[in-house]
Amino acid sequence: MSVPRRPTEPQGLERYYVLTQGRSGPGGAASSLDVATLVVSRATPLPGMQHEHAEILRRCRDPLSVAELGAHLGLPFNILAVLLSDLLDAGRIEARDPIPAHDAGRGADLALLEEVLSGLERL
Amino acid sequence: MDSKGFDRPGRPAAGRTRSVKVMIAGGFGTGKTTMVRSVSDIRPLTTEETLTQASAGVDDLIGVADKTQTTVSLDFGKISLNDTLTLYLFGTPGQERFWFLWNGLFKGALGAVVLVDTRRLASSFRAIEEMERQQVPFVIALNVFPDSRDHPVEEIRDALDIPPHTPVVAFDARDRSSSRDVLVALIRHLKERPAVALEPR
Numbered sequence: 001m002s003v004p005r006r007p008t009e010p011q012g013l014e015r016y017y018v019l020t021q022g023r024s025g026p027g028g029a030a031s032s033l034d035v036a037t038l039v040v041s042r043a044t045p046l047p048g049m050q051h052e053h054a055e056i057l058r059r060c061r062d063p064l065s066v067a068e069l070g071a072h073l074g075l076p077f078n079i080l081a082v083l084l085s086d087l088l089d090a091g092r093i094e095a096r097d098p099i100p101a102h103d104a105g106r107g108a109d110l111a112l113l114e115e116v117l118s119g120l121e122r123l
Numbered sequence: 124m125d126s127k128g129f130d131r132p133g134r135p136a137a138g139r140t141r142s143v144k145v146m147i148a149g150g151f152g153t154g155k156t157t158m159v160r161s162v163s164d165i166r167p168l169t170t171e172e173t174l175t176q177a178s179a180g181v182d183d184l185i186g187v188a189d190k191t192q193t194t195v196s197l198d199f200g201k202i203s204l205n206d207t208l209t210l211y212l213f214g215t216p217g218q219e220r221f222w223f224l225w226n227g228l229f230k231g232a233l234g235a236v237v238l239v240d241t242r243r244l245a246s247s248f249r250a251i252e253e254m255e256r257q258q259v260p261f262v263i264a265l266n267v268f269p270d271s272r273d274h275p276v277e278e279i280r281d282a283l284d285i286p287p288h289t290p291v292v293a294f295d296a297r298d299r300s301s302s303r304d305v306l307v308a309l310i311r312h313l314k315e316r317p318a319v320a321l322e323p324r
Contacts, residue, residue: 036144038210063140071168098142101313102234117310119204123303
């Protein structure tokens with residue numbers, strides 16, 4: 001009689017379940033992650049580290065957006081957010097959210113808008 | 124990929140790299156992806172959000188097969204504005220009914236461009252309503268298709284019920300400088316906009 005084995009290459013939702021150890025959403029520091037949040041590594045991959053964690057650290061040696069990371073790794077946003085949350089909690093990455101044009105209660109960030117404008121006008 | 128301006132961790136420039144985002148909205152087939160493609164520095168990429176709905180009370184691996192999976196995709200591109208500032212452009216999913224599922228889709232965006240096909244004005248009604256409801260500042264960009272007949276801007280503003288302070292511009296989504304000009308119109312609009320706090324999530 002054969003013993004059931006865990007599939008070595010889980011597919012689809014099962015793959016995501018394995019990657020995230022069943023967690024469905026990030027908590028703590030990563031709950032505000034945005035598709036335009038920039039991620040940068042603060043550490044190098046360690047031997048024995050989960051493959052996806054190591055891959056994130058390698059790809060984010062230069063700041064990379066969460067959206068680009070998801071596209072390159074073929075992972076949906078919510079799954080990637082769980083993995084990023086692990087790395088954030090361990091202090092292995094730093095995340096920087098996109099800058100809004102308006103801060104709550106304050107006026108427009110005119111210096112930022114001017115910077116965006118002159119960048120666009122140079123295109 | 125051009126990595127100009129992105130520096131190694133520990134060096135000062137990495138600490139100064141910042142991002143801003145602009146959403147490209149509009150009805151199905153209005154040219155959102157075309158615009159992202161024409162103005163982006165990179166070939167547009169796609170990022171996905173997988174939404175799962177479990178049957179009640181089922182939350183273990185055994186139940187995985189019973190979950191339904193819905194994927195909402197965002198096409199996106201980016202523009203390097205200077206050495207430390209990158210603009211990300213996200214084309215919203217064509218099916219606006221999924222927008223609410225993508226938590227905070229518009230949160231933190233500078234603003235939005237709502238594309239309108241003048242031959243099918245109604246296809247962008249829903250996108251305009253969403254911008255107003257979520258208090259996202261926007262400009263209306265009329266994507267001029269070859270067989271679009273000439274519409275006076277004021278006639279379209281009236282048909283779409285757009286307030287007078289919201290810019291309405293005509294452009295060609297296939298053209299890089301034309302698409303760039305729409306983004307310039309949005310940023311100028313943001314600069315002139317009175318100080319209004321965006322609704323917190």
